[in-house]
Amino acid sequence: MTGELNPNSVAVDLKDVAKTYANGVKALDGIDVRVGAGEIFGLLGPNGAGKSTLVKIMMTVIRADRVSGTVLGRPVGNREAKRRIGYLPEAHRFPAYLKGRQLLDYYAALAGVSRSERRERAPKLLERLGMAQWANTRIDKYSKGMLQRLGIAQALMNDPQLIVLDEPTDGLDPMGRRDVRLLLQELRDEGRTVFINSHLLGELELVCDRVVIISAGRVVREGRLESLMNASPEYAIVVRGDLSKLAEPLNRLHATIQVDRIIVPSLDIDVVNQVVDLLRTAGVAIVSMTPRKVSLEDVFVEATGGHLPQTAKPPLTARVVGGPR
Ligand SMILES: Nc1ncnc2c1ncn2[C@@H]1O[C@H](COP(=O)(O)OP(=O)(O)OP(=O)(O)O)[C@@H](O)[C@H]1O
Ligand SMILES: [Mg+2]
Numbered sequence: 001m002t003g004e005l006n007p008n009s010v011a012v013d014l015k016d017v018a019k020t021y022a023n024g025v026k027a028l029d030g031i032d033v034r035v036g037a038g039e040i041f042g043l044l045g046p047n048g049a050g051k052s053t054l055v056k057i058m059m060t061v062i063r064a065d066r067v068s069g070t071v072l073g074r075p076v077g078n079r080e081a082k083r084r085i086g087y088l089p090e091a092h093r094f095p096a097y098l099k100g101r102q103l104l105d106y107y108a109a110l111a112g113v114s115r116s117e118r119r120e121r122a123p124k125l126l127e128r129l130g131m132a133q134w135a136n137t138r139i140d141k142y143s144k145g146m147l148q149r150l151g152i153a154q155a156l157m158n159d160p161q162l163i164v165l166d167e168p169t170d171g172l173d174p175m176g177r178r179d180v181r182l183l184l185q186e187l188r189d190e191g192r193t194v195f196i197n198s199h200l201l202g203e204l205e206l207v208c209d210r211v212v213i214i215s216a217g218r219v220v221r222e223g224r225l226e227s228l229m230n231a232s233p234e235y236a237i238v239v240r241g242d243l244s245k246l247a248e249p250l251n252r253l254h255a256t257i258q259v260d261r262i263i264v265p266s267l268d269i270d271v272v273n274q275v276v277d278l279l280r281t282a283g284v285a286i287v288s289m290t291p292r293k294v295s296l297e298d299v300f301v302e303a304t305g306g307h308l309p310q311t312a313k314p315p316l317t318a319r320v321v322g323g324p325r
Contacts, residue, residue, distance in 0.1 A: 009037040011162050011193040012058070014076070015069040019053050019062070019217075027053040029217035030066070035210070040184055040194040042208035042225075044201070044296075046304055050217040051197040052090045055166050059087050072162055083112060086160030088151045090167050090197070096140035100131055100150050103139060108157035118157065125153040130179060144171035152180065156187075163187060166197045181207045205229075205296040213303045221303040228299050234292050235264040235272050241284035249278055260287075267291055 012035035019028040027050045035041040043051050057064045060077040067076050074081035094103055104122040113121075126132045129149040139147065148171045155163055168184075169177045184194050184207055198204055204211060205225065213221040221228065238261045247257060255264045255275050264275050272289075279286060 010070075011035050011037040011039075012041075012071050012195060013069045014054070014058065014067060014071070016066055017054060017057060017064055018066040019050075019057060019064050027217055028057075028064070031214060031217065031219050032069075033212055033219070035193060035195055037193050038188060038191055039209040040188050040196065040207055042204040042211040043195065043197045043214065044199065044204055044211050044300065045214040047199065049214045049304075051199075051214065052166055054214075055087075055090075055164055055195075055197055059085070059089075059164065061089070083158065084161040086155035086158055086163045088155040088163075088165045088168055091170070092147075092151050094139055094147065094150070097138060099136050099138055100126060100142070101135040103150060104154055104157055107154050111158045113158050117159070121157055121159070122153075125156050128156075128183070129153045145173055145176045148172055149176070149179075152183070160192065162193045162195065164195045167199075168196060169198070169200060169203055177203060201296045201300055211296075213300060215304040221299060225296070229294050229296060232265070232294055233267045235267060235275075236290045236292055237262040237264065237272075237275065237279070238287040238289075239279060239284050240287055241279075241282070243284065246278065246282055246284070250275065253278070 012033065014031075014033045016030050016032065017028050018030045020026045031050075031054070033043065033054065043054065045051050053062070056062045057067055058071055058076060060082070064076075069076065070081075071078070072081040072084055095106075098106060101122055104125065105118050108118045108121070109115075123132070123135070126135050129152055131146065131149050131153065134142065134146060139150065142150065148168070152165065152168055155165065169180050172180060181203065184196070187194055188209075196204070196208070208225050210224050211222065211228065212219055240260070243257050243262075250257060250262060253264070253271060253275055254266070255262050257263075262275060262279070264272055266272070276286065276289075
């Protein structure tokens with residue numbers, strides 16, 4: 001499905017990335033990951049799948065056994081390209097004695113951002129992340145969520161073209177998560193590319209344009225979120241009445257009976273109406289009708305063989321009313 005991307009506007013094009021750690025753990029088994037410029041991309045996978053390993057290789061924090069391809073049009077590790085990337089590492093640890101504003105200044109200075117740009121950007125980003133009032137407080141006084149907000153501000157200090165966020169909503173409360181989602185959409189609207197690692201399915205479902213799902217160091221699914229989630233749409237019609245004589249005619253419309261409901265494996269309204277006509281003619285009452293899309297959780301469970309991330313939230317897609325699917 002990488003064919004969906006325009007090859008002229010690819011921000012990340014990693015090929016055949018492989019990494020086995022010194023302890024023998026094969027974290028990445030030769031994977032390809034492409035991210036279109038200007039999209040919000042989600043790298044998804046269960047704990048230990050290799051998401052952080054991939055990002056660390058991209059940021060040259062660790063060395064791959066094999067990697068080819070480009071990031072922002074340059075080979076992996078190219079200094080010029082790295083200057084245009086903002087990075088929020090997983091479970092980051094900042095020096096506790098720094099104040100919020102100092103921390104932004106310190107990290108941006110390390111990244112080669114000029115003093116005048118640092119002065120201009122730090123207060124704006126603190127404001128944007130809702131941290132302005134904490135600018136002059138030592139970060140050892142910060143809550144987990146505040147540290148995460150500061151980490152995201154830090155990743156934006158170099159005005160990056162590509163923003164790589166490893167579990168950006170870790171430790172954030174629901175409002176904080178919503179704030180981050182809106183921020184990511186703003187960043188995309190500004191023409192930047194956002195690369196998120198996350199195991200929070202509900203979150204990715206709300207914000208990502210494309211996802212790649214990895215499991216045990218291999219790509220198991222990839223594509224635009226809406227096409228993955230629309231892969232097998234269906235209508236569920238909950239009914240009351242005698243269905244005993246309807247199995248065959250329903251079968252002709254490819255619909256099946258599941259206890260108190262009819263599942264129509266299509267969102268084609270003509271087919272759904274034919275099923276309704278059949279039911280009404282037989283005197284069956286219709287209790288509810290629900291179009292159902294596959295949730296990201298369904299896709300994930302199917303792709304990874306039932307290995308659901310431990311901290312996943314329940315999916316936000318509507319469920320069929322009144323019983324198991
Ligand atoms: N420095 C290391 N030394 C040895 N093994 C490691 C190291 N870092 C990661 N691993 C192993 O590599 C595999 C992939 O780890 P990685 O951190 O990339 O996964 P992840 O997808 O980011 O998981 P999570 O969702 O928990 O963050 C795991 O089995 C992990 O135990
Ligand atoms: Mg990780």
